[in-house]
Amino acid sequence: MDRRQFLQRGAGAVAAAAFTARDTAVGAQQGPDAASQAPPRITGSFFDLIHVNWFDAAYWTDTCLHWTEASWRALIRDMHEIGIDTIICGSTAFWGRPLFPGYEKTVGRPVRFGCKDPLRACSDEAKQLGMKVFYGIGFRGRVSQVRDYTRMEPPWPDVWFRWNTALAEAILDQYGAWPSFGGLYIAYEIDFQDHQVELYDKLIHAHLRPVIGKAPLLASPGFLGEVDDGAKLAAKVQRMGIDILAPQDYGGRSNSMDEVMKMVRAHARGLGLVKQPLEKIGVKLWSNCELFSFEPSPDGRAMCIGGPIDRVRQQIAIETPLVEKLICYQYQGIMNRRTERVDIGHPSADALYKAYREYLAGR
Numbered sequence: 001m002d003r004r005q006f007l008q009r010g011a012g013a014v015a016a017a018a019f020t021a022r023d024t025a026v027g028a029q030q031g032p033d034a035a036s037q038a039p040p041r042i043t044g045s046f047f048d049l050i051h052v053n054w055f056d057a058a059y060w061t062d063t064c065l066h067w068t069e070a071s072w073r074a075l076i077r078d079m080h081e082i083g084i085d086t087i088i089c090g091s092t093a094f095w096g097r098p099l100f101p102g103y104e105k106t107v108g109r110p111v112r113f114g115c116k117d118p119l120r121a122c123s124d125e126a127k128q129l130g131m132k133v134f135y136g137i138g139f140r141g142r143v144s145q146v147r148d149y150t151r152m153e154p155p156w157p158d159v160w161f162r163w164n165t166a167l168a169e170a171i172l173d174q175y176g177a178w179p180s181f182g183g184l185y186i187a188y189e190i191d192f193q194d195h196q197v198e199l200y201d202k203l204i205h206a207h208l209r210p211v212i213g214k215a216p217l218l219a220s221p222g223f224l225g226e227v228d229d230g231a232k233l234a235a236k237v238q239r240m241g242i243d244i245l246a247p248q249d250y251g252g253r254s255n256s257m258d259e260v261m262k263m264v265r266a267h268a269r270g271l272g273l274v275k276q277p278l279e280k281i282g283v284k285l286w287s288n289c290e291l292f293s294f295e296p297s298p299d300g301r302a303m304c305i306g307g308p309i310d311r312v313r314q315q316i317a318i319e320t321p322l323v324e325k326l327i328c329y330q331y332q333g334i335m336n337r338r339t340e341r342v343d344i345g346h347p348s349a350d351a352l353y354k355a356y357r358e359y360l361a362g363r
Contacts, residue, residue, distance in 0.1 A: 003272040009331055013292040018031070040320035041360060042289060044086035044327030045079055049099045049110065049118050052091055052139070052187075058303040060333030060344040063322075067113040069121045074341035076125040079331050082353075082360065085125055086327065088134040088185050088218065092119060093167055095139060106166040123175055132182035134218050135171045137164050138203060139187050152188065153195050165207045172212055183216030183243070184208075191222040200240035209241070220288045220327075224270020225250070225263055234277035244284040246327055247271070251292030251315045252307055264315055271322040289315045291352065292334045306334050306348035309355035 050065065051057030064071075079087060092099055104110070106327045115121060119135075126133050166183060175181045186203075190196035204217065219242045238243055247270070250263040269275040269289060278285050291312055294302035303339050318328050328335070336342055338350040 014166060039359060039362060040326070041083050042316065042326050042328045043083055043288055044088065044286070044325055045084050045332075046090050046327070046330035047075065047079070047122070047332040048090050048330075049113070050091055050094075052094070054341045055301040056299065056304045057333060058297075059305065059346045059349070063344045064332075067118065069115045069118070070341075071100055071341045072115055072121040073120045074339065075332060075336070076122050076129065076131070077261045078342060079339050080126075080129045080131060080341075082331075082357065084331065085130070086132045086134070086182060086325070087137070087326065089119065089122070089189060090136045090185070090187060090330075091139075092136050093139065096163070098167065098170070098274075100170075102174075107163070107170050114320055120174070123178065123180060127178055127180035131180060133178075133180050134176070134182045134185040134216075135175065136187040137168045138185075139164065139167075148193040152197070152199055156199065161203060161207045164203065165211055168208055172215065174213075176215065181215075184212065186217060186219045186242065189248075190219075190277065192233065197236045197240055200242070204241035216243040217241065218246060218286075218322050220246040220248060223248050223263065223267040224251040224274060225266030226271070227270040227273055229311070230270075230273035230275070230277045233274050234281055234283070236354075237274075237278065237282045237283055242283065244257045244286060245274075245278060246286035246288045246325075247331070248288045249290055249319060250296070251311060252292040252329075255293050255314075257311060260311065261314060264318060268318045268322060271319065275322060284325075285320040285323050286327055287323045289304040289326055289328045291328050291330065295346065295347075297312060305346040305348075306350075306352035309352060309359065312352070312356070313359060 023071055048057065048061070048064070049171060051061045054061055074151045078086065093107060094111070097115075098107045098110050100117055101110045123133050127342040186200070188199070190200065191237075200219075208217070219240070223249050224233070239328065246266065249267045251260050253263060256258045271285065289312070291307050293307040295305045296302050316326060333355060334349050335352045336345050336349050337353045
């Protein structure tokens with residue numbers, strides 16, 4: 001079996017098996033007493049090399065562009081220290097501009113950082129710490145320049161599918177055989193409209209699967225607050241071809257506690273409706289806990305800052321019993337410990353980090 005065959009057939013199966021074995025081992029090691037005593041926690045988090053929206057990421061992207069390898073590694077160690085065992089790189093490329101070197105002929109000319117290859121530095125640190133890494137693909141890219149950014153209505157340009165497939169192949173070529181490889185993250189977020197489901201279907205079945213084989217695919221669509229039939233939604237997910245569904249809880253979409261908690265509870269109701277139907281078709285159900293709040297800017301846009309710990313505690317308590325794993329958006333820049341190496345984030349990020357550590361300590 002040559003390397004390409006291994007990547008198509010073996011890497012995904014190894015990653016999926018490793019995930020199951022690790023989760024089983026952790027559960028056995030901790031035992032029921034430990035699980036009942038420890039507060040529920042966030043065990044996965046997004047992070048970015050460059051954020052797709054510079055306004056959202058005003059407090060971290062500018063600085064991270066100039067980070068050395070030591071800072072990227074410190075970021076991953078800090079995440080691991082608070083129990084995060086799975087990291088999701090939201091952006092491994094922009095349209096035609098990969099955020100890693102070496103694939104100029106298939107993916108494009110790489111963006112330059114202060115670090116030669118921050119994606120490899122983060123991946124290597126995660127590997128040493130026994131963490132899993134998901135790599136973002138499926139970017140709107142060129143399509144966002146010619147039609148509405150969020151709707152992605154057909155007809156879709158064939159080059160979009162070809163380019164994302166080349167990106168996926170490059171990621172698997174680099175990391176598919178690593179024990180830290182968790183899978184690929186489809187960065188195109190959806191609200192389960194018919195044309196969006198059709199787009200996933202075409203991207204995954206016609207283009208990605210022939211290249212990535214059984215590699216797990218993670219998606220984090222909009223929240224489930226309007227779901228009224230779990231079986232129908234599960235049928236859409238099955239058609240889309242993803243393996244892990246991590247809907248956003250919309251806990252950061254307003255600075256009003258009443259408004260966001262109403263959305264979080266609606267999201268939880270949706271999680272409850274889809275939980276068993278997804279289990280029947282073998283799809284893992286996670287939840288994406290939004291940690292941020294918004295700080296307005298003079299031009300009317302908003303920038304992401306750390307949210308209040310009282311809200312985050314409620315989000316964790318409500319969602320954890322319904323899902324296999326709770327991930328967050330995100331540690332970096334929103335809930336990070338400010339240090340000499342990780343010198344990013346609004347002051348609220350460090351405050352949320354400290355409050356979360358107190359929560360983990362049972363205070």
